[in-house]
Amino acid sequence: MADLRRAVIQRLQALQCAGVEELSHTLAESLLGALQEQETAAVSLSSGIQKDPAPVPNCDFQRTVSSAAGTSAAEHTPAGVGQPLPWEKRTVSASGTVLPTAHSSYSPSSSIPASRPGPVSRETSVRPQISGRSGAAAPSSGFPQTSGTRRAPAMAPKRLPLSLDIIVPPHEDYSALAEMEDRHEALRLLGEKVARCTRCIDLVGNRTQTVLGTGNPYAELMFLGEAPGADEDRAGIPFVGRAGQLLTKMIENGMQIDRQEKTYICNILRCRPPGNRAPMPEEAFKCRQFLDTQIDIVKPKFICCLGASAAQYLLDTTTTISRMRLREFRYRNATVVCTYHPAYLLRNPSQKNATWQDLQFLMKLMGLPLPPPKESSAGA
Numbered sequence: 001m002a003d004l005r006r007a008v009i010q011r012l013q014a015l016q017c018a019g020v021e022e023l024s025h026t027l028a029e030s031l032l033g034a035l036q037e038q039e040t041a042a043v044s045l046s047s048g049i050q051k052d053p054a055p056v057p058n059c060d061f062q063r064t065v066s067s068a069a070g071t072s073a074a075e076h077t078p079a080g081v082g083q084p085l086p087w088e089k090r091t092v093s094a095s096g097t098v099l100p101t102a103h104s105s106y107s108p109s110s111s112i113p114a115s116r117p118g119p120v121s122r123e124t125s126v127r128p129q130i131s132g133r134s135g136a137a138a139p140s141s142g143f144p145q146t147s148g149t150r151r152a153p154a155m156a157p158k159r160l161p162l163s164l165d166i167i168v169p170p171h172e173d174y175s176a177l178a179e180m181e182d183r184h185e186a187l188r189l190l191g192e193k194v195a196r197c198t199r200c201i202d203l204v205g206n207r208t209q210t211v212l213g214t215g216n217p218y219a220e221l222m223f224l225g226e227a228p229g230a231d232e233d234r235a236g237i238p239f240v241g242r243a244g245q246l247l248t249k250m251i252e253n254g255m256q257i258d259r260q261e262k263t264y265i266c267n268i269l270r271c272r273p274p275g276n277r278a279p280m281p282e283e284a285f286k287c288r289q290f291l292d293t294q295i296d297i298v299k300p301k302f303i304c305c306l307g308a309s310a311a312q313y314l315l316d317t318t319t320t321i322s323r324m325r326l327r328e329f330r331y332r333n334a335t336v337v338c339t340y341h342p343a344y345l346l347r348n349p350s351q352k353n354a355t356w357q358d359l360q361f362l363m364k365l366m367g368l369p370l371p372p373p374k375e376s377s378a379g380a
Helices: 002-017 025-051 059-068 183-195 201-206 230-235 242-254 281-298 308-315 342-347 349-366
Strands: 213-215 221-225 263-267 302-306 329-331 334-339
Touching (some): 308 329, 308 334
Parallel strands (some): 221 263, 302 334
């Protein structure tokens, strides 16, 4: 059930990232409400089975009791039963009777438009809801039979946050931070907001702390990476691991400027992704407001994107990094250039010469003097 909840939330995140800017809160509430009721039904199902150690009788017993009481089967059916959710399957008994399914407030009128990707499907059927005691439930292929021995208590399903802020990010106004004269204080206040962010489920559960940025907020040059790694997650500072050490050499030995005083460094994401994977589109979308606010506060004249993820998410393009090298782009009044990520250079040292060409191209744009040829090495 937790996997289903995660899939629905990530589907809605992907829809909004794909261009659904005004995702209906009614739709989100309907889907999350349906998931809550499914989980409640699952917990009730597990509890009912464990409380009654007796074997589950056959379907004829329930029909016999209903007939003796002079009550139709429809009167024992909860409201909404028989209307499966899009990710459910109906279970039909051998006699052709449709067994009950968990009730939901979902209605087809609030479904996702046909022009957009459909709802998440599930291969497994949802267990039927029990009415009354567990002994009155009808067995089916998807309903586990009990034995005469008492089973160990079942674990409650893992709950995920239900806040709609996870699906529809709050549009907070950070313009006041960009207008502050003290950029150090503005970044400190932004860092407090970032530390409280819970928009991305996978990232919140994986991070040790958020990683905002490092360097001089009055610098003309900003380096933009993709996401913190394990070392950055522990230190709370971007680019402090092996890739960060190589970046320092590229800046100080290659460009011959001081990293801490002449640059400001940040990432597309402010939380470490699980397994150091690349940022997902919905994650970059959720974190974009923080990135844009950082850029507005620092007001760099030049931005150097390190790697394909940084370049593609910043410039909203699918062009490969090799095609974006040695070219000028514009974003928020800054000149943007692109080069390879230092972590890529550690795996592919043969690309260091190409990266040095990119840095020389950047230095010319900035009006910096080029060093003598014998010192022109990005990682020397």
